Amino acid sequence: MNQPDIHIDNRCWSRLLDGDKEALFDLYSRYYHSLLFIGLKQIPDADLVKDVIQQQFLYFWEKRSTLLPAKNVKSYIIISFLRRLTGDWLRARKMVPLEVAWSHKEEEEFSECSCEETLILKDGYDSLCRNLAQIINALPARQRELIQLRFYDGLGYDAMVEKTALAHRTIYNKIHEALGRIKEGLLHSPASSGVKSILYLLIALLPGILL
Secondary structure, three states, X not given: OOHHHHHHHHHHHHHXXXXXHHHHHHHHHHHHHHHHHHHHHHOOOHHHHHHHHHHHXXXXXXXXXXXXXXXXXXXXXXXXXXXXXXXHHHHHHOOOOOOOOOOHHHHHHHHHHOHHHHHHHHHHXXXXXXXXXXXXXXXXHHHHHHHHHHHHOOOOHHHHHHHHOOOHHHHHHHHHHHHHHHHHXXXXXXXXXXXXXXXXXXXXXXOHHHO
C-alpha cells in the first residue's frame, strides 16, 4: 500500500473513532472487495463471507468508543475479519481450525485487476448518497427537521425537546417513522452488488442509531 493510501486509511479510522458514520462507509467501500476476495480464498461460502464482512464493520461501529488507534489500519481490518470469519465458520460447520494466513501477493494482484470494479462501486455509492438525500427531502417537514437535528446537527433528545418544544416520546416516534421511510426507500434503490452490501450495512445500522 502506498503512502497516500495509508494516510487515507488513518484519517478514516480516526474519523470513525470520533463517531463519523461516513468514515465507516468509506472504509467499507475501500475494503469490501478485498475482504471478499481474501475470505473466499479461505472459505468457499460467499454468503457467510459477506455476512462476516458486514458484522465486522458493525462491530467497528458499535465498539468505536473503545477501539484504539491502529498503526496499520489495513492489517487490523483484515486480521480482525479473518478471526471473525474463522470463528463463525467453525461455529457453523463444527470443523477443525483452519489456517487463516493471507497472501500480500494475492491481495495485490486482486487490487490491480479491480480498478474498474472500484470505480463502479464509487459511482454506485455516490448515486446511493444522492438517493438517500432525495428520500430525506421527501419526508414530512417535521420528520425532516428532526432527522436534521438528530443526525446532521448531532443533538441529543433532551436538546431536541428544548429546541422544538415537542415531547420526548413524540420526537422518538417521529424519528422512528422517518427511519422506517428511509429504510423502505433504500431497499428499493437500484444498486450494484458491492453498493448493496453498503446499503445492507446502512439498513442494519438504522435501528441502533435511535439510541
